[in-house]
Amino acid sequence: MDETKLAVQVADLTVAYQEKPVLWDVDLDVPQGVLMAIVGPNGAGKTTMLKAILGLLTPAAGHVSIFGKPYQQQRSLVGYVPQRGSVDWDFPTSVLDVVMMGNYGKLGWVRRPGAADRRAAQSALEKVGMADYADRQISQLSGGQQQRTFLARALMQDAQVYFMDEPFQGVDATTERAIVDLLKELRAQGKTVLAVHHDLQTVPEYFDWVMLLNVRRIASGPVKEVFTDENLRAAYGGRVGFLNKRQDP
Amino acid sequence: MSSAQIEIQLIGIVVAAACALPGVFLVLRGMAMMSDAISHTVLLGIVLGFLITGDLESPWLLFGAAAMGLLTVSLTELLNRTRLVKQDAAIGLVFPALFSIAVILISRFARGVHLDTDAVLLGELAFAPFDRLMLFGALLPRSLVVMSIILVINLLFILALYKELKLATFDAGLAAALGFSPALIHYGLMGMVSITAVGAFDAVGSILVVAFMVAPAAAAYLLTDKLERMLLYSVGLGALGAVGGYWMAHLMDANIAGSMATVIGLLFLLCLLFAPERGLLATAARRQRQRWEFAQTMLTIHLLHHEGTPEAEIENRLDHLHDHLRWEPAFAQGVVQRADERGLVRLENGSLHLTEAGRGLATTMLTEKR
Amino acid sequence: MSLLDLLTSLLFDHTIRTVALGTATLGIVSGVLGSFAVLRKQSLLGDALSHAALPGVAIAYMLTGSKSPAVLMLGAGAAGVLAILLLINITRQTRLKEDSVLGIVLSVFFGFGLLLLTFLQRNPDARQAGLNTFLFGQAATLLTRDVITMAIFGGLALLFVVVFWKEFKLLSFDREFGASLGLPMPRIDMLLTTLLVVAVVIGLQAVGVVLMSAMLVAPGAAARQWTNHLGRMTLLSALFGALAGVAGALLSSLGTGLSTGPVIVLCISVIVLFSLVMAPNRGLLWNYLRQWRNRRRLRTEAVLENIYLMSSQHDDPSHPHAITALEAVSGAGNVRRSLEELQRRGLAVPYDGNKWALTAEGVRAAQTRLQPAQKDEK
Numbered sequence: 001m002d003e004t005k006l007a008v009q010v011a012d013l014t015v016a017y018q019e020k021p022v023l024w025d026v027d028l029d030v031p032q033g034v035l036m037a038i039v040g041p042n043g044a045g046k047t048t049m050l051k052a053i054l055g056l057l058t059p060a061a062g063h064v065s066i067f068g069k070p071y072q073q074q075r076s077l078v079g080y081v082p083q084r085g086s087v088d089w090d091f092p093t094s095v096l097d098v099v100m101m102g103n104y105g106k107l108g109w110v111r112r113p114g115a116a117d118r119r120a121a122q123s124a125l126e127k128v129g130m131a132d133y134a135d136r137q138i139s140q141l142s143g144g145q146q147q148r149t150f151l152a153r154a155l156m157q158d159a160q161v162y163f164m165d166e167p168f169q170g171v172d173a174t175t176e177r178a179i180v181d182l183l184k185e186l187r188a189q190g191k192t193v194l195a196v197h198h199d200l201q202t203v204p205e206y207f208d209w210v211m212l213l214n215v216r217r218i219a220s221g222p223v224k225e226v227f228t229d230e231n232l233r234a235a236y237g238g239r240v241g242f243l244n245k246r247q248d249p
Numbered sequence: 250m251s252s253a254q255i256e257i258q259l260i261g262i263v264v265a266a267a268c269a270l271p272g273v274f275l276v277l278r279g280m281a282m283m284s285d286a287i288s289h290t291v292l293l294g295i296v297l298g299f300l301i302t303g304d305l306e307s308p309w310l311l312f313g314a315a316a317m318g319l320l321t322v323s324l325t326e327l328l329n330r331t332r333l334v335k336q337d338a339a340i341g342l343v344f345p346a347l348f349s350i351a352v353i354l355i356s357r358f359a360r361g362v363h364l365d366t367d368a369v370l371l372g373e374l375a376f377a378p379f380d381r382l383m384l385f386g387a388l389l390p391r392s393l394v395v396m397s398i399i400l401v402i403n404l405l406f407i408l409a410l411y412k413e414l415k416l417a418t419f420d421a422g423l424a425a426a427l428g429f430s431p432a433l434i435h436y437g438l439m440g441m442v443s444i445t446a447v448g449a450f451d452a453v454g455s456i457l458v459v460a461f462m463v464a465p466a467a468a469a470y471l472l473t474d475k476l477e478r479m480l481l482y483s484v485g486l487g488a489l490g491a492v493g494g495y496w497m498a499h500l501m502d503a504n505i506a507g508s509m510a511t512v513i514g515l516l517f518l519l520c521l522l523f524a525p526e527r528g529l530l531a532t533a534a535r536r537q538r539q540r541w542e543f544a545q546t547m548l549t550i551h552l553l554h555h556e557g558t559p560e561a562e563i564e565n566r567l568d569h570l571h572d573h574l575r576w577e578p579a580f581a582q583g584v585v586q587r588a589d590e591r592g593l594v595r596l597e598n599g600s601l602h603l604t605e606a607g608r609g610l611a612t613t614m615l616t617e618k619r
Numbered sequence: 620m621s622l623l624d625l626l627t628s629l630l631f632d633h634t635i636r637t638v639a640l641g642t643a644t645l646g647i648v649s650g651v652l653g654s655f656a657v658l659r660k661q662s663l664l665g666d667a668l669s670h671a672a673l674p675g676v677a678i679a680y681m682l683t684g685s686k687s688p689a690v691l692m693l694g695a696g697a698a699g700v701l702a703i704l705l706l707i708n709i710t711r712q713t714r715l716k717e718d719s720v721l722g723i724v725l726s727v728f729f730g731f732g733l734l735l736l737t738f739l740q741r742n743p744d745a746r747q748a749g750l751n752t753f754l755f756g757q758a759a760t761l762l763t764r765d766v767i768t769m770a771i772f773g774g775l776a777l778l779f780v781v782v783f784w785k786e787f788k789l790l791s792f793d794r795e796f797g798a799s800l801g802l803p804m805p806r807i808d809m810l811l812t813t814l815l816v817v818a819v820v821i822g823l824q825a826v827g828v829v830l831m832s833a834m835l836v837a838p839g840a841a842a843r844q845w846t847n848h849l850g851r852m853t854l855l856s857a858l859f860g861a862l863a864g865v866a867g868a869l870l871s872s873l874g875t876g877l878s879t880g881p882v883i884v885l886c887i888s889v890i891v892l893f894s895l896v897m898a899p900n901r902g903l904l905w906n907y908l909r910q911w912r913n914r915r916r917l918r919t920e921a922v923l924e925n926i927y928l929m930s931s932q933h934d935d936p937s938h939p940h941a942i943t944a945l946e947a948v949s950g951a952g953n954v955r956r957s958l959e960e961l962q963r964r965g966l967a968v969p970y971d972g973n974k975w976a977l978t979a980e981g982v983r984a985a986q987t988r989l990q991p992a993q994k995d996e997k
Contacts, residue, residue, distance in 0.1 A: 012573050014547050018536075021543070024615060025550045054799045061547055061574035072801075080799040087793045091658060092847045101793070104785055105800030112785065137847035153796075216550075216615060276715075281722035282663050289829075331903060333895055334657075334840045341662035342840055345833030346888035349881035352755065356877055456670070456733075460726035467719045497734075504737035510730020517723060521709065529712055 006068065007032040007161050007192035008053070013062035015045070015052045022048045024216040026062070032160075033190045035183050035206070036220075037197040040213035041236050046196040047083070049213065050163050053194075054080055066161060076106065079159030081150045083166050089139050095149050096121050096134040102156025124155040127185075129178050144175030151182060162186065164195040168202070180206055203227060253378040258495050260377055260393050261509060264449045265461050265487030267400040270407055271441045272462035273480050276470055277418050282337075283322065283439065284462045286344035288446040288455040290321040293351035295447065300358060311395075311447055318443025319436060321347060374452055374505040392452040399448040406441055407480070410434065415476055453506040460510040461487055468520035471527045486516050544584040547574070549593055549611035552603045565601045634759075635872055641761040641769055642864030642883065645822040645834065648773035650860030651780055652818040653835035654842060654853045655811060658791045662840075663718070664706075664812075666832035667725040668819045671702035673732025673828050676753060677739060688768040692820045699816035702728055729828070755878035756827035758868040769821045776817040779810065780853075787811055788849055825868070827880035834860065837887040844898035863887035915960075920988065922957040923966060926977050927985035939976035 008030040015023040023045045030036055038046050052059045055071060066074035079102070099121040100113045107113060113121075125131050128148040133141070141149065147167060154162055167179055183206065186193055197203060203210055204223050211220035212235040219231045275281045294317030298310035321343055328339040380391045407414065417424040417434045425431050442462070449458045469482035493516075494509025501508070522529050551574065555564040563569060570581040585601065588594045593607035603611070656665055672695035679694020680686060702724050709720045736753075752760055780787065786807045789797040798804045815835070822831045842856035867883030896903050925948045930938040946954045958975050961967035966981035977985065 012551055014574075016543060021546075021614075025547065025554055027554070051795075056795055056798050059575075060543065061576060063573075063575050075801045078799070080796060082793065082795055082799075086795065088658075091792045092843060092849045092852050093788070093792065094848070097849075098792070101785075101789055101796065104789055104797070105802060107785070109786075110782055139847070157800075276719045279716045279718050281716070281718040282666075285663075285666065285722060285725065328895075331895065333844060333901060333903075335660050335662070337660050337662040338657050338836050338840050341666065341832055341836035342888070342891055345830050345837075345884050346891075349830060349833075349884040349888070352881040353877060353885065456726050456729045459722050460730055463719055463722035464727060467715050467723055470715065470719075471713060501734065501738050502741060503734050507730040507733030507735075507737060510727050511734050514723070514727030514731065517727070521713065527713060532712065 005032055006030065007034075007066065008194065009065045009068070010049075010053060011063055011065075013049070013052055013064070014060045015048050015057065016060045021060075021215065023052065023059075026213070026217045028211060028217060028220055030161075030192060030194060030209070032067075032192050033187060034209040035187055035193045035195070036209035036211060037195055037203050037207040038211045038213055039197050039200060039203060039235070040218075044214040044235070046213055047165055050165055050194070050196055054078070054163060077160040079154040079157035079162040081154045081162065081164040081167055084143065084146050084150060084169065089141065089146060091138065093138055094134070095125065095130065095136050095138060095141070098138060098149055099124055099152045099156050102153040105157070120158075121152070121156055124152040125149075127155055128152045128182060129174075142172065144171040147171050147175055148178060151179065155182075159191070161192045161194070164193065166196050166198060168197065168199065168206075183207075200232070254495075254499075256378045256390050256393065257374055257505065258492050260374065260390060260396060260452055261491030261495055261505075262488040263393060263396040263400055264452055265465070265491045266484045267396055267403055267445050268449055268458060268461035269465045269483040269487040270400075270403045270480060271438060271445055272466035273469065273476070273483050274414060274418055274438055275442065275462060276466040277476075277479075278438075281463045281467075282340060283325075284442055284446065285459045286321055286325070286340050287318040287439070287442050288450055288458040289344045289348040290351075291315070291318050291443060291447045291450065292455070293317050293347045293354075296351045296354045300354070311444065314447035315440060315443040317347070318446060319439055322436070322439045377452055392448075395448050396452065399445055403441055403445060406437065410437065414438070418476075453509065457506040457510050460513050461490075464510075464513045464517045465490065468517040471520045471524040486520075487513065490516050541584065541587055544576075544580070545588045545591065545593060546610060546614050548584055548588055548601075549603060549607040550614060552594065552601055553608060553611040553615075556603065556608075562600070567596065567599050567601060635869070637763055637766055638758045638761050638868045638872060639865045641766040642758050642825050642868040642879070643861040644766065644769045644773050644864075645818075645825050646838070646860030646862070646864030646883075647857040648776055648821050648860075649818040649831075649834040650838035650842070650857035651777060651853050652811075652815050653837075653860070654839035654849075654856045655787060655791055656815055656835050657839035657843065658849075661815075662836045663721055663832070664703075665815065665819060665835035667706065667721045667728075668699045668702060668816055669823065669828050669831035670725040670732075671728035672696075672698050672819060672823055673729055673753060674698055674735055675701075675732075676823070677732050677735035681735070681739065688765045688824065692768065692772060692823075695820045695823060696816050698728065698732075699819060700813060703812055703816070752827070753823060754827050754829055756823070756825045756830070756880035756883075758825040758879035759872060761825060765824060772817055773821050776814045776821075779814055783807065783810065825864070825879055826883055827878065830880040830884045833884045833887060834863075837884070837891050838863070841887070841891045841894040844894040844901045859887065859890050863890060915957075918953075919957040919960045922954055923961055923977075923981065923985050924989060926967065926975065927982065927989065930977065937976045937978065937982060939970040939974040941974050943973075945975070 006029050008028065010026060010028040013023055013026040013028075014021065026049065038049065040046055048057070051057050053064050053071070064071045066077055071078075096118070100117050102124070103113060103117050103120070107117075122131065122134060125134055128151050130145060130148050130152060133145060138146070138149065147169075151167065154164070168176060171179070183193055187208075195207070197207070204227060208223055209221065210223045210226050212218035212226065212231050214235045214237075218235040219226045272284070275284055291314040294314035295310050297317070298307065298313030299305055302309055324343045325339045328334060328343060329336050334342065377392045378390050381388045382391050382394060384394055413424065413429045413434055416427070417429060417431055421431055424434070445462075446455065446458050449461065453461070465483040465486040466479070468486050469479045472482050473479050490513035491509050494512040495505060497512060498505040498508035520528065525531060548570075552565055555561040564573060567581070567585060570576050570585075571578050574581070576584070585594065585596065588607070589596060591606075592604055593610060595602045595604055653665065656662060675694040675696065675698025676691050677694075678698070679690050683690050706717075706720055706724055709715060710717050786797070786802060789802070790804060790807050790811060794804050794808075797807075818835065819831055822834050826834055838856040838860040839852070841859050842852045845855055846852050863883050863886040866886045868879055870886070871877040871879045871882040894902070899905055922945060925945060926940060929940050929944070929948065942954055942958070945958075958967055958969070961981065962969065965978060966984055967975050967977050969975050
């Protein structure tokens with residue numbers, strides 16, 4: 001595959017916590033402009049993989065490149081949506097303020113966000129249907145609104161590749177639709193999205209590429225080719241029977 | 250050794266033992282800082298008790314102080330439950346306020362009485378042998394008698410509720426499901442901490458109570474996984490710290506309580522560094538060994554992954570390990586050499602191949618995980 | 620001494636002015652940095668840090684023989700930084716929980732400091748340094764040069780907070796996101812924690828080792844109740860800190876012979892209590908009122924529905940009913956007050972004293988309220 005067309009390229013990524021492997025030698029090529037879900041059972045290392053790609057934890061081996069260059073040089077092309085539960089939502093700040101944090105990396109030291117950043121944040125909020133909530137204190141948000149705030153913050157990063165950790169976790173129907181629309185819009189703009197996802201049922205509907213992960217990579221590629229019973233069984237082991245039952249009631 | 254010296258050391262040992270017992274549960278339950286809070290606020294209980302009874306010797310003071318310890322715990326929980334402040338802030342708000350009230354009350358109304366704030370914080374172990382009371386026809390140091398009683402109470406409490414305490418500490422959910430009230434155990438424990446803090450701070454001061462409760466228990470936790478042994482070790486370490494501290498203070502002609510805390514700290518440091526399995530040195534050595542083993546496994550998995558694929562020629566070259574696995578050349582060399590010695594890989598013309606054993610290792614590692 | 624006298628002396632009495640300036644400085648600095656500590660759930664860190672400063676003071680004096688505030692503060696600061704490094708590393712490298720390590724660092728450092736200070740006190744010159752000053756604080760001992768030193772250290776710390784404001788905010792709210800932006804979060808963390816040490820060191824002489832932690836927790840915890848905005852919270856926290864500092868220093872300077880530490884802590888505790896109860900939106904009283912109003916609204920609506928349901932058994936939907944009957948149906952609560960509330964809204968009218976009926980508007984209101992519920996039943 002032509003390397004310049006690859007938005008994300010992960011090679012031989014191995015991560016260990018206290019010398020116990022969490023990810024074993026994972027390779028992954030993600031072409032530009034796809035929506036890719038990372039799925040796998042609990043403890044499969046999905047979040048770990050995302051964090052290792054983003055340099056939030058140090059891998060034991062392997063390397064990551066974004067558009068053919070090492071991740072460290074391409075940071076400005078990357079946006080990140082962490083798990084909603086990873087922060088304290090009682091923090092004294094407003095929605096707009098959180099969204100503007102997306103720009104802190106580009107602002108550089110000492111400089112404060114200005115009117116232009118404010119406008120950009122406002123328009124990011126509009127894209128996720130949260131325009132009216134800009135001045136709302138974040139503790140007053142519902143789970144879905146929190147998630148959309150985080151998405152708006154990632155949009156503020158104006159990235160080429162977005163990494164999202166469980167964006168659909170525990171959100172309401174409105175938010176779910178808003179996220180799906182947003183993903184499609186991002187794809188239309190040629191952006192790439194990698195999202196950790198937990199609901200197998202919605203994978204074919206929301207995503208066009210998928211990676212099955214269980215400590216090592218089981219398979220990755222277009223949903224139609226990869227999302228097969230055989231691969232799912234390989235990823236989920238004995239539990240896949242239960243999953244099938246749950247899938248078609 | 251004079252009899253006063255022996256008595257001081259005896260008091261130290263008894264205090265250490267009495268503190269170490271509840272300390273173990275505080276450390277295991279993640280509530281060590283409650284000992285800091287309680288050891289400060291019991292002062293308010295004593296002061297109030299004194300102002301009411303007018304008698305510093307009254308046993309009611311002990312109860313007042315223990316009640317104040319429990320009040321500290323419930324005030325903290327109450328504040329936490331309003332969800333206006335977080336748990337840690339709740340502790341940090343309650344005990345300084347109560348302690349301040351106590352200090353102010355002492356300097357306003359109890360001046361000149363033997364209840365000065367320095368003694369409360371720092372302890373006056375050196376004078377303990379002079380304060381004696383008659384018991385069984387013998388004139389014994391008061392602190393020794395009081396602390397021995399408290400030690401016995403603590404022992405009885407732990408013996409009586411041993412299995413409940415153990416279960417509630419390691420599996421609170423199961424304990425609740427089996428019908429042991431977690432609140433009862435919690436408050437029982439906190440009551441034990443309160444009584445111990447009251448008795449101990451008279452002898453060694455409130456800050457050293459924290460040292461005696463937390464440090465030996467934490468050190469013991471680095472030495473063993475078994476609750477029985479942890480209790481035993483922490484009593485032993487505390488006693489050792491008490492005796493060692495006494496002699497260091499004797500040599501330096503300095504505060505005994507401070508010296509005991511220092512020695513206990515040193516004992517903790519020794520355990521931290523040299524504990525057989527969990528000490529820093531043992532951990533570092535184990536990590537180093539595991540790092541090599543892990544790297545060899547990783548190498549076999551890497552080779553297995555690319556075996557028979559078109560890019561195998563590139564991926565499996567020794568000089569490409571640096572690029573692909575981000576290993577330093579010297580490290581890669583070391584890993585390959587060790588793997589070769591173990592018969593996991595073969596090196597042919599700068600290209601690496603798995604042996605049967607290597608392939609076996611990689612496959613088991615990959616399948617064993619799930 | 621009247622309040623007016625107190626204020627005059629604050630302005631014109633040199634000693635009292637110096638003391639008040641000193642305690643105000645410490646209140647401002649610890650208020651600002653304490654806000655971050657509270658938000659980062661590090662409230663007990665200040666406790667460990669202030670106790671840990673004691674051996675630093677002793678060693679600084681032993682090494683230099685100087686009692687100048689700058690030297691002692693540097694010693695205290697160095698000990699504080701050492702304590703933090705130990706804390707972080709022991710927590711990370713072993714299975715001990717953070718609270719255990721906090722407890723050990725706090726008590727062992729303090730014990731060691733005590734050992735050194737009592738050791739030093741055998742030397743009569745050192746005795747004047749006064750252990751008591753460092754235990755409970757003695758603001759009256761503050762001299763102009765002390766206050767200047769405090770102001771310089773504190774000013775520098777505040778300058779750092781201004782310069783790194785957005786980084787500190789990001790660190791406190793979402794550290795991992797900051798790291799994903801490529802910001803050096805561990806270094807920013809170390810900087811903020813070092814500034815916390817500075818705040819502790821500044822407060823030692825006035826508030827003392829034992830109670831300094833309260834100055835870091837309380838102003839921030841109080842300020843948090845009044846605002847949902849980090850900047851405003853920090854400013855308010857500084858204000859509360861300064862207020863408690865000055866009030867405490869003045870009260871203890873009234874010749875009561877009280878140590879300043881406990882008085883200042885009591886002042887700030889009163890501010891906390893007031894804030895927890897009275898603050899709009901978050902405060903307990905506010906919450907209680909909101910609940911009470913909600914309950915009353917629900918009760919009033921229940922009464923409205925009940926009259927309607929009772930009269931629907933008659934042909935006339937505005938058939939009057941006795942209060943006693945309504946009370947029987949509506950259960951607990953003051954039915955008369957609910958009826959009066961309905962009357963104010965023009966939904967119900969009284970008939971000869973003890974009977975009430977719905978107005979036409981009341982009937983409509985009851986119908987719209989009950990409609991969806993009746994649909995659900997089908």
